[in-house]
Amino acid sequence: MPFIDLASQYQALKPRIAERMQRVLDHGQYIMGPEVAELEGQLTAFTGARHCITVASGTEALLIALMAQGVKPGDEVITTPFTFAATAEVIVLLGAVPVFVDIEPDTCNLDGSQVEARITPRTRAIMPVSLYGQVADMAPLNDIATRHGLTVIEDAAQSFGATYQGRRSGALSTFGCTSFFPSKPLGCYGDGGAIFTSDDALAQACREIRVHGQSARYTHTRVGVGGRMDTLQCAVVLAKLERFGWELQRRAEIGARYAALLAGSGVQLLAVRPDRDCVWGQYTVFVDGRADVQARLQAQGIPTAVHYPKPLHRQPAYAAFSGDGHFPHSDAASERVMSLPMSADLTEAQQDRVAQTLRQALA
Ligand SMILES: *Cc1c(COP(=O)(O)O)cnc(C)c1O
Numbered sequence: 001m002p003f004i005d006l007a008s009q010y011q012a013l014k015p016r017i018a019e020r021m022q023r024v025l026d027h028g029q030y031i032m033g034p035e036v037a038e039l040e041g042q043l044t045a046f047t048g049a050r051h052c053i054t055v056a057s058g059t060e061a062l063l064i065a066l067m068a069q070g071v072k073p074g075d076e077v078i079t080t081p082f083t084f085a086a087t088a089e090v091i092v093l094l095g096a097v098p099v100f101v102d103i104e105p106d107t108c109n110l111d112g113s114q115v116e117a118r119i120t121p122r123t124r125a126i127m128p129v130s131l132y133g134q135v136a137d138m139a140p141l142n143d144i145a146t147r148h149g150l151t152v153i154e155d156a157a158q159s160f161g162a163t164y165q166g167r168r169s170g171a172l173s174t175f176g177c178t179s180f181f182p183s184k185p186l187g188c189y190g191d192g193g194a195i196f197t198s199d200d201a202l203a204q205a206c207r208e209i210r211v212h213g214q215s216a217r218y219t220h221t222r223v224g225v226g227g228r229m230d231t232l233q234c235a236v237v238l239a240k241l242e243r244f245g246w247e248l249q250r251r252a253e254i255g256a257r258y259a260a261l262l263a264g265s266g267v268q269l270l271a272v273r274p275d276r277d278c279v280w281g282q283y284t285v286f287v288d289g290r291a292d293v294q295a296r297l298q299a300q301g302i303p304t305a306v307h308y309p310k311p312l313h314r315q316p317a318y319a320a321f322s323g324d325g326h327f328p329h330s331d332a333a334s335e336r337v338m339s340l341p342m343s344a345d346l347t348e349a350q351q352d353r354v355a356q357t358l359r360q361a362l363a
Helices: 004-025 034-047 058-068 086-093 138-148 200-208 231-262 290-301 328-336 348-362
Strands: 051-055 076-079 097-100 123-127 151-155 175-179 193-197 214-216 281-285 336-340
Touching: 004 034, 004 231, 034 051, 034 193, 034 231, 051 058, 051 200, 058 086, 058 151, 058 175, 058 193, 058 200, 076 086, 086 097, 123 138, 138 151, 193 200, 231 281, 231 348, 290 336, 290 348, 328 336
Parallel strands: 076 097, 076 123, 123 151, 151 175
Antiparallel strands: 051 193, 175 193, 281 336
C-alpha cells in the first residue's frame, strides 16, 4: 500500500496531463509561458485572493514573501518550532531571527495566545503554519498583527483547499504561501509553489523578486531571485485542478472515516476546530509507543511517517534561536505524532486494513 497514491491519480488524469504537457512542448514557451498566467488566474478564482504569483517551490514562496515585505537582518519573525524546516530556514537566510512560540497541543498549530508576549520592537511578521491541512487560528493572529503593525504570512504548504470561517487557506492574511511539491494536497511533478496576496504593491514586488528584481527587462529595480515556476509544472497543476474538487471531497470523507474507524482504538485524533475544515495534507494521529506501533504496521505492509520527529528548537541549525527552549507541546507532539496513508485515491478497503491493523498493533 502506498503512503500517498500518486500512481492512481496519474492513471485517472493521464490523457489530460499528456494533452496539457504536449501543448507546452508544441508552443515551446518553457519559461513564463501562457500556462503560468492561466494557472495564476484559476488559483486566484479558487482562493479568492486578488493576486497569485507562482514560484519555484513552497520554500521560495515564503522567501519571496518575506523579501517583498522588506524583512532584513536583525528583524524578528514569530513562528512555530513544530513545522518543516523551510518555515524557519527562509527567515534565517535573510539574516532575520525566528522567534519560536509553542503549539496548541491538540491541533499542533501555533498557539496565538502566546504570540503577543513575544513581540518586540524588532518583530516584523508572524508566520503561522497550517499544519496537516488545518488552517491555523488566523483571526486572532490578524488582530494582533493589526494592533502591532505586523504582517501575517500563512505557511499554507500543507493546507491548499482548506477553509477557515468559510474562506480559503492562502487568502486569509497579507500573504499565503503554498507548495506544489508532489505529495502536497495539490501537487505538480517536480517543484512548484505559489504566493497569494490581495495587496497590489506587494504582489508587484513578488513578481519582480521572482525574476531577479526586474521591473522591466534588464532593469533590476531590486535584488531578487530566480524563482519562477516552469510552464510544464503549471500545465500539470492545471490538469490536476480539473479533479481537485472531487479530491477535496474524498479527503474530507476519508478523514471522517478514519475518525470513525479509529474511535476507541487508543489513538488520539487531531482536533479539528468547528470553524474550519482539514484537507488532511497528512492524516496524523497521536499514539503512545510510536516506534513499536510503526514497526508492527510496517510488518503488515502499511507505511507510516512522522511529521516531525524533532522540533526546530532541537535541530542543530536552529537551536541558537530556541530562546529558553521551553516548547513542551512541540516536544510532546514530536514524540507521539504518526501519519497514516492518505490521499484522495485511498480505497475503503485499504483504509479498513490500515485501521484494523492499527487496532491490532495497539491491542
Ligand atoms: C512542504 C513544506 C514547505 C516547503 O515546500 P517546498 O515546495 O518543498 O519547498 C514549507 N513549509 C511546510 C509546512 C511544508 O510542509
